[in-house]
Amino acid sequence: MPDVTVLDRFLRYVTVDTRADDSSASCPSSPGQLALQKLLAGELREIGLADVDVDVDDNGYLMATIPATVARDVPTIGFVAHVDTSPEMPGVNVTPIVHRAWDGRDIVLPDDPTAILRAAEQPELAAQIGHDIVTASGTTLLGADDKAGVAAIVAAAAHLVSHPEIPHGRIRIAFTPDEEIGRGANRFDVARFGASCAYTLDGGNRGELEFESFSADVMRVTFIGFNTHPGYAKGKMVNAIKAAARFIDRLPQDRLSPETTAEYGGYVHPYQMEPSVDRTSVRVLLRDFVTAALRAQQRLVEDLAGQVARETGTRVEFDVQEQYRNMREVLDRYPDVVGKAREAIRRAGLTPIEKPIRGGTDGSRLSFMGLPTPNLFAGEHNFHSRLEWTSRQDLEAAVAVVVELAQVWAGGSKGE
Numbered sequence: 001m002p003d004v005t006v007l008d009r010f011l012r013y014v015t016v017d018t019r020a021d022d023s024s025a026s027c028p029s030s031p032g033q034l035a036l037q038k039l040l041a042g043e044l045r046e047i048g049l050a051d052v053d054v055d056v057d058d059n060g061y062l063m064a065t066i067p068a069t070v071a072r073d074v075p076t077i078g079f080v081a082h083v084d085t086s087p088e089m090p091g092v093n094v095t096p097i098v099h100r101a102w103d104g105r106d107i108v109l110p111d112d113p114t115a116i117l118r119a120a121e122q123p124e125l126a127a128q129i130g131h132d133i134v135t136a137s138g139t140t141l142l143g144a145d146d147k148a149g150v151a152a153i154v155a156a157a158a159h160l161v162s163h164p165e166i167p168h169g170r171i172r173i174a175f176t177p178d179e180e181i182g183r184g185a186n187r188f189d190v191a192r193f194g195a196s197c198a199y200t201l202d203g204g205n206r207g208e209l210e211f212e213s214f215s216a217d218v219m220r221v222t223f224i225g226f227n228t229h230p231g232y233a234k235g236k237m238v239n240a241i242k243a244a245a246r247f248i249d250r251l252p253q254d255r256l257s258p259e260t261t262a263e264y265g266g267y268v269h270p271y272q273m274e275p276s277v278d279r280t281s282v283r284v285l286l287r288d289f290v291t292a293a294l295r296a297q298q299r300l301v302e303d304l305a306g307q308v309a310r311e312t313g314t315r316v317e318f319d320v321q322e323q324y325r326n327m328r329e330v331l332d333r334y335p336d337v338v339g340k341a342r343e344a345i346r347r348a349g350l351t352p353i354e355k356p357i358r359g360g361t362d363g364s365r366l367s368f369m370g371l372p373t374p375n376l377f378a379g380e381h382n383f384h385s386r387l388e389w390t391s392r393q394d395l396e397a398a399v400a401v402v403v404e405l406a407q408v409w410a411g412g413s414k415g416e
């Protein structure tokens, strides 16, 4: 078989429009995701993987197996990436551009000359002078999030299958839909996947290893007022919009906000509103690395809203939904899962970079569904932006880590 590089694969996958659609109830939420899954299934079969299966009728999840090359008992591990892209940015007609041996000068994207990547503003980019940088053309995202992860997994599978002398156990692969709209784990069949642990490839810089995420709830706060004709409303109207505005204004601003926190700081974040005089609801994200702290955030919201309701003569109702939990609560019980990833990153010649994810991944959910799943870098930079980029060197490093990790789990000594 001709040697297809990871970059070749990536450049092909990004041209398929897989933008997730929040307003659709179907799974996958957009038809392009299924188109990419079918293309990937074809490639995996061509590579020679066993039981390649797109769950087309039901859910659009793609699963496949790289058979073991060692006879001894080695745990089955999995690699997971998502095929959808962010609904926040156009994903149709993505035209990837490879800036070979980038010399460090500004990269002006041709379809929108105001879209400029500057080394001075982007330390991660400045560190890659001389590399083959890949961008979109200025009006769309690139889709490295997470087609970089998809390409790295397919390329690693091709490498392992064509090098049967590399010792590894059974390896499972899954490509999931709709991660960007929080549904990636919804219909993930953990039993069918049949791995003892997995790794998402959905991260940034070379060497990154993430095993802590936020714990997350979403709260709906609804103020109920009283509407009447505004011309004859004196002494009667109770405006729920004004109550909601007062509530939002009282939320902490110099702390507990996305705009004022970093690293391990949590936040309370009003992000959507449905206003009317009669009834106004505000959706508020609760986020912290300590799950118990979400209860304190909830109480804070209830206290502030309750106080405003009393002042304004409105009634207030609350609804709280769990979203996901800090994967570390699970991963701390499986130190090998993170430890072996660290070891593989070192064997690939990189330095592990460990930092908390200020968000969630499919792994945050999967870990609590019985599949401990930390996250590895795939070379995604400026995700959800028209300035999104990756590099050939990042993609190749991600492939190397997957190949090393397979061998670390097989208990082999230093990789070949």
Ligand SMILES: [Zn+2]
Pocket (backbone or CB within 6 Å): 082, 145, 146, 179, 202
């Ligand atoms: Zn992603």
